[in-house]
Amino acid sequence: MSMQNVLILGVGNILLTDEGFGVRAVEYLEAHYRWPDNVTLMDGGTNGLMLMSNLMDCDFLVVLDVVLGPKEPGTIYRLEGENLRQSLSFRDSMHQTDLLDTLVTCELAGHRPNAVVFGIQPYDYKSMEIELTPELQAKLPEFCEKVVAELARQDICAEKI
Template sequence: MTEAPKKILILGVGNILYTDEGVGVRAVERLLETYEFSDNVTLMDGGNLGMRLMQPLMDADYCIVLDAVLGGDAPGTIYRLTGEDLRKSLAFKDSMHQSDLVDTLIYCELIGKRPDTVVIGMEPFDFKNMAVELSPTIDERLPAMCDIALKELADAGGVATPKA
């Protein structure tokens, strides 16, 4: 009997009204525009839903979170965070998100179903000014962030096929 493939959730989070804070959501939009995904992969705009993300998280075995990350490096720097480093991600701090994603994952764990989670994050250029477009610096780096997310997806057993 072959094991069922891991259920993978690619979750873009952030507030698209604050320029680069929306980079995770914009990355998911880009991936959906340009790729078809295997049946075991779900892509979701998590916006700043906080606790309302519990069910999609508990339904997943592996979660790839795409978000803005304040790591202190140059804008456009891409990070891969796991474990305690997750708190560098804006979604894992009490930023403009309703509750941080670490709390949400802790609640999932208490219920007994927490997915392994990795954050692919990008250092924002501007996340304080209201604008629905990404800053040019971050927009230019978006394809690189998507490529890293796709490699993470492939390593976890998901398949992304470029659309014709």
Template sequence: MPEKDKRILILGVGNILFTDEGFGVRVAEELEQKYVFSDNVTVLDGGTLGLKLMGPIMESDYLIIVDIVLNEGEPGEIFRLLGEDLNKACAFKNSLHQTDLLDTLAQCSIIGNVPDDVVLFGIEPVNYKDMSAALSPELEARLPQMEALVLEEVEAAGGSHTLRTDKNPATEKIYVPRDTSRNS
């Protein structure tokens, strides 16, 4: 399949009510607010939907997941994980959604339709247990770097993007804004 025909899904997952647990969703929100993507790219706030994400996942050819991972790294360290490394990173039970994500990918596989390419951009959290709509300052500072990595992956997969302007503002509403006042 030509690169430009690949259906690319950027899937930000997590729970925005538990500090860094919402990092993946916040990345998806930022991308949606700042960029217009080519028709073959979809940005999705997957929240903690688990098995309800099967449809969008099975309809994609290239899946880019953004989430927190416990990968024995330093807080704020970013990882690009594939294959078995992705499975190990998603297997921890300290998250409200991680096991669901593995189960969802497994169910898609059983049905016989998993994207050819699955990439997880994970970041080591600082705090994913306290209830807050704010990211930790360390992860807040990493948002631009993660956005850039995801955009590079989209381009490598055959997608494109342009910056939004006043003439093409985002139509997606953010219902629970980040509390960045806690990070100053």
């Protein structure tokens, strides 16, 4: 098992329908899985630079978010490197600052974690509604299973409760 410090960070604005999917995904992972001691799950909301100390404390960052990609709503993405800006939290949005800029700031301060985004194409991320759209709510278990499976391939193993 990997002993690196892992942060699974659900981000987004839960007041804007599917924009809150990352937060809902981290809640699902907390409720349905038992994680090793070196893994922290966190609701990052729209905190931007305020997450910097949490990011600097981890070696591997897994961001759960919505992604504006070229495919239809409900499509699941895995992003790394330059593709990170497809994630709503990795581009200029209503968040305080985008997370890619926050990672660059971490690097300037001495430690930038490796990062990967698991995201999903939203159906509606502009309507003021606290619940996910029914279509994205239905995709939540599948999305989380893909995240857990991908992490297991990297020796970060969770146990289903």
